[in-house]
Amino acid sequence: MDEQGGKNSWNRPVAIFLAVIAAVIIIMVAISVVQNKPLHQKYKYGIVLDAGSSHTSVFIYEWPAEKENNTGMVRQKHTCNVKGKGISSYSANPQGAGASLYECMEEAKQKIPAHRHPETPVYLGATAGMRLLRMEDEKASDKVLASVAQSLKSYPFSYRGARIISGQEEGAFGWITVNYLSENLRKPTGTLGALDLGGASTQITFVPQQNIESKDNSIDFRLYGNDYHLYTHSFLCYGKDQALKISMSKILESANEASKTDPIELRDPCFHPGYNDSKTVSSFFNSPCVKEAKPANENFVHVGLGNWSQCQQSIRKIFNTGNCLYTRCSFNGVFQPSVYGDFGAFSAFFFVMDFLNLTSGTLTTTKKKLEAYCSTPWDQIVKNHPQVYKKYLSEYCFSATYILTLLEDGYNFTSDNWKDIRFIKKIGDSDAGWTLGYMLNLTNMIPAEAPDTPLMPYEGYVTFIILFLLLILFLLVLVYFYFHRSTRTAQKDII
Numbered sequence: 448m449d450e451q452g453g454k455n456s457w458n459r460p461v462a463i464f465l466a467v468i469a470a471v472i473i474i475m476v477a478i479s480v481v482q483n484k485p486l487h488q489k490y491k492y493g494i495v496l497d498a499g500s501s502h503t504s505v506f507i508y509e510w511p512a513e514k515e516n517n518t519g520m521v522r523q524k525h526t527c528n529v530k531g532k533g534i535s536s537y538s539a540n541p542q543g544a545g546a547s548l549y550e551c552m553e554e555a556k557q558k559i560p561a562h563r564h565p566e567t568p569v570y571l572g573a574t575a576g577m578r579l580l581r582m583e584d585e586k587a588s589d590k591v592l593a594s595v596a597q598s599l600k601s602y603p604f605s606y607r608g609a610r611i612i613s614g615q616e617e618g619a620f621g622w623i624t625v626n627y628l629s630e631n632l633r634k635p636t637g638t639l640g641a642l643d644l645g646g647a648s649t650q651i652t653f654v655p656q657q658n659i660e661s662k663d664n665s666i667d668f669r670l671y672g673n674d675y676h677l678y679t680h681s682f683l684c685y686g687k688d689q690a691l692k693i694s695m696s697k698i699l700e701s702a703n704e705a706s707k708t709d710p711i712e713l714r715d716p717c718f719h720p721g722y723n724d725s726k727t728v729s730s731f732f733n734s735p736c737v738k739e740a741k742p743a744n745e746n747f748v749h750v751g752l753g754n755w756s757q758c759q760q761s762i763r764k765i766f767n768t769g770n771c772l773y774t775r776c777s778f779n780g781v782f783q784p785s786v787y788g789d790f791g792a793f794s795a796f797f798f799v800m801d802f803l804n805l806t807s808g809t810l811t812t813t814k815k816k817l818e819a820y821c822s823t824p825w826d827q828i829v830k831n832h833p834q835v836y837k838k839y840l841s842e843y844c845f846s847a848t849y850i851l852t853l854l855e856d857g858y859n860f861t862s863d864n865w866k867d868i869r870f871i872k873k874i875g876d877s878d879a880g881w882t883l884g885y886m887l888n889l890t891n892m893i894p895a896e897a898p899d900t901p902l903m904p905y906e907g908y909v910t911f912i913i914l915f916l917l918l919i920l921f922l923l924v925l926v927y928f929y930f931h932r933s934t935r936t937a938q939k940d941i942i
């Protein structure tokens with residue numbers, strides 16, 4: 448009896464004690480696991496309106512509420528294209544600019560949960576179309592901006608301003624967008640240059656290997672603890688719509704001098720053979736980018752010739768490659784270091800090259816294909832693409848020739864580094880463009896210094912806790928057997 452009693456008096460309290468410790472640990476761990484579980488993912492939202500020269504797009508971004516400062520966390524939730532032309536086309540009717548945003552802003556109200564509306568920032572940035580309007584008529588551009596501002600303030604979001612962004616901002620924020628989305632910013636690996644082609648301006652931005660000789664072209668950022676020294680330039684009037692106007696006005700001027708016919712015939716190598724359309728002179732001489740004297744005749748006939756090499760010759764005339772006061776220039780006396788690294792070419796660079804299936808291939812094969820496309824008769828082109836908007840369709844030969852000339856003769860890309868240009872529309876779910884970078888900057892979502900090591904994700908945390916629990920149980924079992932054995936040994940010794 449004594450022996451039994453001796454064994455029990457050792458084992459039972461130890462077992463009860465260990466059981467209580469195990470129970471307490473399990474309860475504590477269970478509470479901690481439940482408490483740390485993200486209840487249900489909370490999102491925050493931001494809205495940016497890209498008021499471009501040809502049209503306005505509304506971008507809605509979303510990101511997990513607790514992870515604002517991590518790279519790659521913000522994604523595009525929705526886009527809406529505002530009906531009609533860009534806001535600069537409302538110069539004679541400024542109220543129309545604000546009213547045009549109605550449908551897309553109503554859509555934004557539906558897409559973003561109502562309880563988030565008051566804290567959702569909304570920004571409008573206007574680009575080259577408004578820069579040109581401001582040059583021509585500052586009062587009119589102020590009225591258009593006031594009209595869109597008034598419209599945006601009438602929505603339940605947090606209005607943060609409507610302004611014309613500078614060419615440098617447009618270039619730099621495009622660069623931030625593509626590098627944020629490619630998750631290049633927190634790694635020591637290289638960055639992606641950004642090439643943006645709009646209707647009224649075009650931007651080139653990259654980290655050069657050479658010194659930046661003009662301070663207007665240099666922008667510095669400190670992002671996630673890394674310093675970036677960027678080269679950027681925006682060419683106003685070198686978007687594809689303004690470039691077409693300049694090119695046509697030059698041909699028209701010489702046609703006008705030579706021709707005795709009325710209306711004048713504008714024989715254009717950049718349009719397809721068989722293309723023949725009556726146009727008005729005012730529709731081309733209506734921009735501060737066009738410097739040629741306006742012909743007296745109001746009407747002209749636009750006749751296509753479909754000759755790619757002549758087209759390139761006529762486009763070259765709009766790039767002035769003399770007069771460089773630096774060690775190297777792109778064109779019009781603008782400093783540019785040699786292009787370096789990979790580039791993402793987006794917006795109209797993508798639309799045009801994608802339409803023509805020219806997004807891959809060498810520079811030589813690209814030129815060959817384009818030559819064949821430009822010489823295809825217009826009726827054949829229309830037959831092949833019955834769905835495509837005729838204005839775009841008629842201009843693809845010009846636009847692609849312009850793109851090749853800008854990249855090769857303007858920016859000095861060569862057949863060797865042509866492959867470094869990637870024509871892209873999106874990275875992941877989000878469009879490449881300046882809007883995301885603009886919002887990340889204004890909401891301070893890219894910190895200058897790298898955030899502390901991110902918290903362990905919930906799944907990792909649960910695994911860690913389970914392993915910890917197993918270890919504790921294993922130790923308890925060991926302790927139990929240790930006492931069990933020592934009690935038995937003690938009993939044997941007594942016997």
Ligand SMILES: Nc1ncnc2c1ncn2[C@@H]1O[C@H](COP(=O)(O)OP(=O)(O)O)[C@@H](O)[C@H]1O
Pocket residue numbers: 498499500501502533574575576644645646647648649686687688794795798799802839
């Ligand atoms: N599907 C398409 N095919 C060809 N061009 C397009 C297409 N969609 C948009 N574009 C062109 O892309 C350009 C966009 O420029 P935009 O952003 O409005 O001007 P900017 O950036 O100069 O202010 C315009 O020239 C427009 O015509």
Ligand SMILES: [Ca+2]
Pocket residue numbers: 499500574644645646794
């Ligand atoms: Ca644009």
